[in-house]
Amino acid sequence: MGEEKKDSGPLSITYMADMPYDYHAGFYYSRFLKELRDNKRIYGVKCPRCEKVYVPPRIVCRDCFVTMEEFVEVGNEGTLLAFTVTNFPYTDTTRGEPKKIPYTAAYIKLDGSDSNIVHCLDETDEKKIKAGMRVRAVFSDTRTGDYFHDIDHFEIIRNA
């Protein structure tokens, strides 16, 4: 009787598959990542028509749809446009492990860029952060060609 009751509900079957991917960085990201790794420089690419600079660099201008070929260096400082202190659990899809929380996602416009990037801030107290603050990239000492490692984080420039 007890057995029957235990088995009366629907079943769920658990799958735990590893699905590794090798993402091809391609022409634009490869150059971008190598400049970060080898020279601690952040590069964008400039539209020959409207002259907007995109970071990270990419093949076409989203407005003009022309191929961009001119790589230009942008600043390693910029303006914090928006942020959030993320503090809920989920799986880090890059590593297949629980994501380390809390972290502060930072949406930044680097000086000389017309597009924005996302990275993290080394400050997780929301009271100490405000959109509009100036921030600076802090590079790792050991760089490997991984964007989120080679730029370790962004720091807030106080008294700027």
Place this chain on the structure above:
Amino acid sequence: MKNRVGIVGVGQTHHKSKNTDCKGQELISIAVKRALESADLTMVDIDAIVIGNMDHFESINYVDMWSVDGSGGYMKPIMKVTTGGTTGSAVGHAGFYHVASGLFDTVLAIGWEQNSESDTTAAISTCFDPITEREFCGGAIGPLAAQYTAYMSKYGATEEDAALVSVRDHNNAALYNPYAHLRQTITVEEVMKSPYISYPMKLLDICPRSDGACAVIFAGEDKAKKTVERPAWILGVGDCHILVHLADGIGLANLPSLERAAREAYEMAGITDPFRQFDVAELYVPASTAGVTWMEALGLCEEGEGPRLIRSGVTNMGGELPINPSGGVLATNPIGATGLLRIGEAALQVMGKAEEKQVEGARVAVATGFGGCFWSDITVLSSSTQLG
């Protein structure tokens, strides 16, 4: 458009956090049967099917094939549409395009999701560029939360403004929508006291993820008139995919994709004064903060005036323009179905079939969809074939 198109049937499941009673096809079949019954049609009447979900939530790629047991698509043309958060609204628009083209007379559009089968935020995070964005985007919650920091800085909106939206939508679901996933009334104080999950977003500011399905039947003019007394006519649609890199969309306090999509849909429909012309709105508000910030893109208020509109109460039930009588996304979010639910709920309003959530005398409605890199869909519906 070549052919005028009306919605004749709407069906949905009773949405839940975790529906272990059904596998995906069974969930889909419930919504499909309810849609057919609501229009007094059978699968024989259906010429083609459009179906959508987000592959990564269930890790099933060929949904068009895999779902046939539930969709009824055996020996019929099926198109799969997957566009992230806008999947449901894009499925609805694809259903509309099929009929408007004149190639199909009656088309069944289906959106569905069994979100409880996987880690929703991890699955969503895979939509971001793996090399330069995925690490810190935090699924759908992170970017929406970040956007509100930009809006608050620019226009002086507050966390309490967002809480008002949360209360409105949760309470509408609790009071009026038996199909909603979350059906508890809440207060502004409770929202403000709920923990930050991604500052400035608190637990009660963000949508749940649900298991559920929705089906909507689109028909050409003659078929629609023969099928139901009062179809929901599609007067205008707009779709705008805007930015390729997510970071470009955050930091913008506003939602230009919705502004563009709305302009196109309004021009097609003849909407010139949206706040006065719409009787009801079913907006894709995935976080209470978006309920404050995106109304201006729809032309419902001037730039930066979202907080004022919310505080005034005009978007509550009984107000001049009730928003989300169903409770919307904050109460129910089976992601691939969510955008289609907005269209379906708006259709029920102008068909006069919204039951407890009916806005009295609703004749013109608007529905939106939102997803991915801050892109937008919009649908304008009416009980009349043109605005009077």
